[in-house]
Amino acid sequence: MLKKLFLLINIPASFLYLKAQDVSVITNTADVYSANPINGTSKFNAMAGSMGALGGDISSASVNPAGIGVFITSDVSFTLGVNNNKNTTTLAGMSTVAKNNKTDLNNTGGVLTINLNNTNSKWKFVNIGFNYSTQAIDNYSLSAGNQNIRILDDFSYPGTNINYTFYGHQYGRTGDLSKTNFTVGANYDNRLYFGLGLNFHNSYLEQYDSANFLADNRSSVLSYNKQYTDFAEHSNGFSANIGVIAKVGNQFRLGAAVETPTWWSMDRAYNQYYFNYNQYDVFSEDRKLSTPMKATLSAAFVPSKNFSLNVDYIQGITKPKYHVYGDAETELNDFFSDSYKNASEVRVGAEYRVAGLRLRGGYAYQGNNFDNMSFLAYNDNGSASNQSFSNLFVGKRNIIGAGLGYDFKAFYIDASYQNISSEYSSPFLQGNPEYNSGYFNGGFDVNSDAFAVSKVKNNRNNFFVTLGWKF
Numbered sequence: 001m002l003k004k005l006f007l008l009i010n011i012p013a014s015f016l017y018l019k020a021q022d023v024s025v026i027t028n029t030a031d032v033y034s035a036n037p038i039n040g041t042s043k044f045n046a047m048a049g050s051m052g053a054l055g056g057d058i059s060s061a062s063v064n065p066a067g068i069g070v071f072i073t074s075d076v077s078f079t080l081g082v083n084n085n086k087n088t089t090t091l092a093g094m095s096t097v098a099k100n101n102k103t104d105l106n107n108t109g110g111v112l113t114i115n116l117n118n119t120n121s122k123w124k125f126v127n128i129g130f131n132y133s134t135q136a137i138d139n140y141s142l143s144a145g146n147q148n149i150r151i152l153d154d155f156s157y158p159g160t161n162i163n164y165t166f167y168g169h170q171y172g173r174t175g176d177l178s179k180t181n182f183t184v185g186a187n188y189d190n191r192l193y194f195g196l197g198l199n200f201h202n203s204y205l206e207q208y209d210s211a212n213f214l215a216d217n218r219s220s221v222l223s224y225n226k227q228y229t230d231f232a233e234h235s236n237g238f239s240a241n242i243g244v245i246a247k248v249g250n251q252f253r254l255g256a257a258v259e260t261p262t263w264w265s266m267d268r269a270y271n272q273y274y275f276n277y278n279q280y281d282v283f284s285e286d287r288k289l290s291t292p293m294k295a296t297l298s299a300a301f302v303p304s305k306n307f308s309l310n311v312d313y314i315q316g317i318t319k320p321k322y323h324v325y326g327d328a329e330t331e332l333n334d335f336f337s338d339s340y341k342n343a344s345e346v347r348v349g350a351e352y353r354v355a356g357l358r359l360r361g362g363y364a365y366q367g368n369n370f371d372n373m374s375f376l377a378y379n380d381n382g383s384a385s386n387q388s389f390s391n392l393f394v395g396k397r398n399i400i401g402a403g404l405g406y407d408f409k410a411f412y413i414d415a416s417y418q419n420i421s422s423e424y425s426s427p428f429l430q431g432n433p434e435y436n437s438g439y440f441n442g443g444f445d446v447n448s449d450a451f452a453v454s455k456v457k458n459n460r461n462n463f464f465v466t467l468g469w470k471f
Contacts, residue, residue: 023427024171024207024229025332027393029320030369032137032177032203033235033264034291036314036345037062038364038399038420039135040107041079042466046403046416047349048362052298052312053245053255055193058109058131061183063296063312064243064257065195068129068185071111077468081106087141088457089426092380094144102136106464109133109181122189129183129197137177137205141426143169143454145212148382151448155433164446167212167221169428169454175205193245201237201262206230211429211439213446224439224446227431231270237262243296255298261290261318273440275433280440288323292316292342306353316342343367349401358405358414366397368424376450377427384450395424395458403464411469420460427451 038049040059051060055067058077080103087098109131116123145167153162183197209226243257266287273280295317300310320336322329349362368391377387403416431438431447438447 024209030394033289034320039133041077042403042414042416042464043360045418045464046360046362046401048347048364048399048401050310050312050347050349050362052296053253053300054308054310055245058111058129061129061131061181061197064255064298065183065197065241066185066193066243066245066255068111068127068183068195069187069193071113071127072125073470074111074113075468075470076110077466079107079464079466082463083136084461085138086459089141089143089454091143091454092146096142096144098140098142100138100140104134106135107133123186124190125187127185131181134176134178137173137175139173141171141456149378150382151446163216164213167214169211171209173205173207178202191247195243197241199239203235206232222441224441226439227273227437228270231268233266233268235264235266237264251301251303253300257296259294261293264289275445276443278443290321292320293318309350312347314345339371339373340369341371343369356407360403362401364399368396369394378450378452389425391424393424395422397422414466416464418462422458424456426454426456
């Protein structure tokens with residue numbers, strides 16, 4: 001296949017591009033760029049990220065940076081993670097399973113405490129924190145074929161009709177998402193804690209979208225690539241957060257934090273295919289995205305040094321918004337304005353201590369980010385009708401965490417297990433010859449007026465081990 005490479009900088013994305021890429025762009029906007037962090041130390045993961053009014057852990061800075069002000073000793077830690085991702089995808093009663101595993105150094109961080117107790121000031125500590133976390137965003141979804149779905153091509157060859165029978169579909173995404181955090185926290189009179197964090201985000205992903213068809217005029221099933229895929233995307237972003245924790249009596253703590261939008265800059269290279277030409281070109285473009293601003297309210301109950309319970313409520317305040325270069329960004333912004341909702345997230349975590357032993361557990365729930373939507377979709381018998389879907393692109397998320405640790409005074413070791421589950425509807429297959437947005441193979445393209453929609457059950461089982469030193 002002939003291949004041409006065009007390095008085009010600052011090309012405005014077109015309306016045609018949006019029509020071909022709405023599903024992957026929308027999914028990645030919500031799932032990769034706007035999602036709340038779910039990765040940190042073993043303690044953070046065991047408590048399902050619920051630390052907004054407790055602090056005292058380097059990963060708590062991602063929820064409330066005032067948590068860094070709670071430290072009274074310097075600390076450094078390293079967390080190894082074993083991450084398992086499994087998708088069970090069902091279409092027309094047929095299910096397929098896709099799995100991927102990855103082991104990585106998921107979190108590294110430290111806090112330097114500056115003790116001010118000898119200054120006769122009510123400011124007891126000023127602490128400086130650093131944290132680097134990374135997580136794999138690999139995700140594969142394989143949909144079984146449905147031979148009842150037959151797509152008619154009556155325009156490629158005048159006077160000739162070609163039917164394409166659907167034999168399966170594949171979504172694939174590989175990549176990593178990382179966050180570097182610098183935080184300053186302060187302790188005032190052991191009753192008020194303040195924090196300010198600067199967050200630097202990075203992402204790299206590669207994504208593809210392909211479908212398998214058997215054409216009337218061919219003897220074997222072939223794979224067809226969706227227009228403008230494969231694509232590779234490098235992104236970097238910046239955000240800041242500020243927070244406070246207050247002790248209310250001896251047993252209760254309240255916390256509040258606000259995080260700015262993350263301002264992302266994206267560079268993408270993608271394939272563009274041509275009808276009736278056995279070639280494709282590679283183009284590049286850049287985009288800018290601001291993700292939702294977020295607010296967190298927290299409360300903690302600490303009746304003794306042996307037990308603590310924390311509840312966090314996280315709420316998006318704004319909606320994703322792309323900088324407008326052309327029609328594509330306008331259409332995307334209109335879509336998010338109409339269909340995106342700021343789903344709230346609730347996290348509950350607890351820790352119980354017996355001498356040096358630590359027992360931890362947590363649960364978190366996040367709602368779906370999209371309203372119900374209706375569009376033309378295939379039924380199991382191959383017919384198409386207007387259907388409504390309530391959980392498109394990214395589903396409601398449930399997180400269960402459990403863990404234990406042991407504090408040896410000078411150093412500590414923690415281990416945790418985390419299960420993350422969600423269910424969502426995954427649309428694909430739609431293409432329109434007017435926008436040149438179908439599936440291509442060797443100059444032949446397949447365009448469907450309707451979407452096929454699979455049901456995807458995503459299940460992630462993660463294991464973490466943290467080694468830390470206090471000094």
